[in-house]
Amino acid sequence: MSTENTDTSTDGTARGERLEDLASRGDSRSQRPSSEAFREFISSGWDETVPDAERRESADYTPARRDALVRRLPGTRLVLPAGVLKVRSNDTDYPFRPDSAFAYYSGLGTDEEPDSVLVVEPSPEDPTTSVATYFFRPRAGFDTSEFYADSRYGEMWVGRRPTIAEAAQRIGVEVRHIDELRDHLAKDVGARLSLTVIPQVDASVEAMVQEIREQNGLPGGEEAAAESAALKEAASEARLVKDDYEVRQMRLAVEATLRGFEDVIRNLPAAVGHPRGERVIEGVFAATARADGNGVGYDTIAAAGDHACTLHWTRNDGAVRADELVLVDAGVEIDSLYTADVTRTLPVSG
Template sequence: MTVVAPAVSACIERRARLAARMEPGAVAVLATAPETLRNGDSDYPYRHDSYFYYLSGFAEPESVLVLVAPLGEQPARSILFCREKNPEREIWDGYRYGPEAARIAFGFDEAWPIGELDAQMAKILANVPALYYALGHSAALDAQVSGWLKAVRAQGRSGVAAPASAHHLPGILDEMRLLKDAGEQSLMGRAASIAAGAHARAMRFTRPGVFEYEIEAELLHEFRRNGAQFPAYTPIVAAGSNACVLHYNQNNSQCREGELVLVDAGCELDGYASDITRTWPVNGRFSAPQKTLYELVLQAQEAAFAAIVPGPPYSGMHEAAVRVLAAGMLDLGLIDRNKYGSPEDAIADKAHLQFYMHGTGHWLGMDVHDVGPYRDMTQPDRPSRPLLAGMALTVEPGIYVRPAEGVPEEYWNIGIRIEDDVIVTADGCRVLSGDAPKGVAEIEQLMEKH
């Protein structure tokens, strides 16, 4: 399946930034993902490695990127190893760039056939001070690196030295990927718009008697119809009590009158993910208890949005959402008011975790749970890191009420989550997925027309 590359200039600029962060003269090696057998002679649909694609824009398997950091007057070099042109295989598998065409199309300084990797690396690593790669990420790559270093060390009597140190490459790339440039933000906005349309389509389709997998089919149809190459993850379509299972994805139950259906589904467009959750009534009308809980979650999300601004810690949005949810749980009798005099008391005792047991969001980007630490690892106490303009994240408060003693029965088996994709801006946040219907009246009006 063809994946459109990001702007070549963006990839060239990223490679230059990475090279500048490396030790002068050092070498970085980054392999893309392997093809994976599904069963028999059938592979899973191929999906590139996100780190590799971020720096290269190149989506073919059997590819390796090598970067040489600048040293003195010697400029940085980018080298691609990829499959050779093969007219016979292209009849069966489709177009291959081949080294020379890939070098030109993707802005590399050099390109070699992948079969030359071992021989060339023994030369490239000679007399360089350090090697950067994903330490321990792939046993196959670790073995290759070991072989390259052994080949370099074998030249020791000729005065050739192997790299004296190795560094974990993803640690640098995680920080780079955490801030999205304008092109990435635009692409993520398009992915969110497609997913929002899919949620609206699924709402219009839903009615008592349909199966969860039928709703899933509507989502997947809308993703692909609008150019998204894949779902960003296995969709969750959870009706009734299934919505109280956070990672439910069997999607095989029938939707019944009076239930809610929770749908967590996003698409991947040109390597970037969207991630949206909406919850709506199967019959198109919220019952009073459903509406009460739904609007509580909606208020919690609005509180989280208000906490997203450059400077304050990432954890602030979760804390804001939890305060609203805990107050609502007390007011509705989900948490015992006689035991806890305030939301703060309930939160301190973790009483809210019975009904809200996950975080309020995560980084979003090339991976649906994108890379980057959530804490400032440079500080001894590792506090939550401050938000910065250009970060992309989800905001997804929820409430999940399982049958339990002391819990009002009218709320049993109601699971609600509302999730949107946002970009941190200079003065707040921009919601990318706002086209997905969310208000009670908006959802009911949409479903009433169909």
Template structure:
């Protein structure tokens, strides 16, 4: 019988926990209230999903390390079946079925979790817990830790430390296995297809909100769990607001539109940004700045391979952006001065990359031993340079003001270099204008699930 990737993740983590004698308590997310008695749609925490593939709320995974004769154990706490509650809130897997379905050693009722943990964790040396996901549950963990200490007598040893999942679970999640990469390819292909479709759809006078609705519609229709983060659908100067999510203004003839949006497949994220002309044709100024961003993006992608440091990817972009802004007269001085004073930050104020996975800004350390980390096969990172000319920037000629451009792809580090997961999304000026015109853009689409 083949083992699910989630069970494989659990086994791999249990091996590390056994080595260091750590018991892990990994709750899923709490249901978030939107307003009054309406909740947001539930989404499990990424750590919990990674280890279980179980999407119900009110659940917690407890992993106990192997010790002496005792084998390692996985206990899943979840909701018991309840006909009355299921009529109102939806189906529940229940304790009996979860043993086989999830493949854990044992299931217990979530309602008894905190009381139960007092016994389950009685002789554990170290307890893994991720602080910061909720004050109430953090308080419960501290109370439990105190209770274990106060209850220690004779041969019962209290836990010594609370351990952050960072060096264990987060580091595992940073390296994607074959099934995870396949999931990310599907998310990337769906997102690329959707961006391409949007380019053909946008016309002057349309509202940013309609673009957002098209993205949601396309993702959900294709079976995605939804958007991986709030879409940015920014026309004209709104593109210079880095986290613009209001998405409610009309799109104007002659403006660019910046769209930063990604679908999730089984909660694995894609993260694509494309910038295209609302009326289908770049103006001279838009074209000039777009070429700089595109050249920077391609320069950064070109350096991605095992052994290259994370910060080198940013450095490659920065050189091209500074050269381009100098050439177009938006910056003056020498490259050294510009870098020293960071004056490029008036136009490019964010970093070029972040890890990508179950979280759009995925976990995993960026620095190791005080140095920027070397890339290794299985890591996925974004490459996303931009140039943003503030609409109120009076230091530059008026014709440049309000142009905001970002181009973003998702890049898998492979043994021999890299694979661009999102390359089906049009990027060259020629391809973008063709996609805006419709026909060629549509012909270039690739089916979901196929390696892009």
């Protein structure tokens, strides 16, 4: 009796036949139309949108922050990437949040702008003051393939992007196309300036900086890493003392967070009636955070009963029972990326 494995399906179809059938279908992913007729159709008939180019309030405060940074790290061109999109699964990304140092020195917030870079350096006229240049990928025209075919940047996919002029008006610095970044970083490096980058934010920008350093005779290895660490430390320590704008933003974050807690309290009866009542609490707070701000500033802890003994209980899949206590640790991050942090223990039954 033969022991050969023929690998047949319930209807007797051999595995080889099934694979051949799949191969004959070609790529199952949708194909991009490429005819001239399609390109003409997809690029025509669009109305121009009204841009949001209003100058940000933060732009009145970022020059002083950047001046302090170049005084702390003199003679150095400082590279602050916003960061990159991170894949959640397949072709979906996590919501983007820029690196905090980038946000602090650029004045941008919300999800502005993946793959962009802020460069800060001492002014040639007065090295105690700074010059900043912002590099990003601006809006592409309706007549470009990027507009309809690029799922990372295309306006049909991700919405309207600012132009270079609009971005400059928002943040009050010179703005250039991201394709010009390398040439800008390399200019005068070694002869007049050192070059360093905030580490572990954008690997491609970090590699670019290290390559330019090597090409211009700047040391690599431990010395380059020490310069990057010094920039990271300086950018972090600068945020310990808040300016007037930051204080106002933090107060707005606290007010939004308190509204979130009030919404949680109003919805405690619904949490009691659900087998995963902790998730009800988490969801109620998240809805307020998203409506009134950029989202939650960190994963919400909604810990009922014994779960409150776990310091960072973020699974939030337990029941909420009447006559027990529930610990809620949550904060709203507003659009400027300032976050409140409030913890309260609530009696479920009032």
